[in-house]
Amino acid sequence: MKNRLRVLRAERNWSQAELAERLEVSRQSVNAIETGKFDPSLPLAFKIARLFESSIEKIFLED
Amino acid sequence: MALLCKKNLSPLQRRSLAGFGGVLAVTAGITMAVHDAMERLHPSRAGIVGLGVLAAIPVGVLIFIVGRYLARETDEFVRMLVMKSILWGFAVTMMTDTVYSYLAEYAGSSRANGLLQMLNIDVFCVAAAIALRLMARRYE
Numbered sequence: 001m002k003n004r005l006r007v008l009r010a011e012r013n014w015s016q017a018e019l020a021e022r023l024e025v026s027r028q029s030v031n032a033i034e035t036g037k038f039d040p041s042l043p044l045a046f047k048i049a050r051l052f053e054s055s056i057e058k059i060f061l062e063d
Numbered sequence: 064m065a066l067l068c069k070k071n072l073s074p075l076q077r078r079s080l081a082g083f084g085g086v087l088a089v090t091a092g093i094t095m096a097v098h099d100a101m102e103r104l105h106p107s108r109a110g111i112v113g114l115g116v117l118a119a120i121p122v123g124v125l126i127f128i129v130g131r132y133l134a135r136e137t138d139e140f141v142r143m144l145v146m147k148s149i150l151w152g153f154a155v156t157m158m159t160d161t162v163y164s165y166l167a168e169y170a171g172s173s174r175a176n177g178l179l180q181m182l183n184i185d186v187f188c189v190a191a192a193i194a195l196r197l198m199a200r201r202y203e
Binding site: 024025026028029031032033037038040041044 | 138139140141203
């Protein structure tokens with residue numbers, strides 16, 4: 001699944017480590033999600049959406 | 064555990080890794096002591112069963128520590144990596160066992176037959192740790 005996480009993070013000038021800290025996950029998790037190698041669970045997807053004040057479907061896009 | 068060798072471990076990962084390392088050392092010690100006792104004391108059948116069970120107890124404790132860690136780990140991605148590494152650990156252990164069993168049965172002495180099985184937990188831990196480290200490196 002594609003996502004706009006890297007773009008959203010860049011807009012806020014956050015590093016992967018900063019985003020990871022805000023989401024309370026490891027930096028590797030952020031990396032894996034950004035590169036599309038790992039699809040987050042629904043609770044984590046909601047957390048990401050809340051953090052970026054957006055909706056899940058605007059951040060995560062179907063292939 | 065966790066992302067092995069990673070410096071910024073969470074308190075849960077640090078605690079679990081310390082417990083795991085401690086029990087692994089105890090496992091190695093008990094395995095050697097039991098092996099030594101079997102060789103020197105030549106225990107009865109009941110004694111052999113008792114010593115075998117004694118050697119197996121730390122293995123159960125190790126699995127319990129990993130299970131407790133997985134239940135408490137909040138990072139779902141790390142949890143997935145640990146699960147995958149456990150599968151690799153099982154795969155390598157079983158593959159090693161299979162090859163070794165054929166070698167022991169058809170090309171070696173029957174005395175060495177159970178030796179690798181005694182070290183299964185060590186093979187499993189080393190294989191799982193290497194797998195975890197290699198997988199984690201992909202996301203550095």
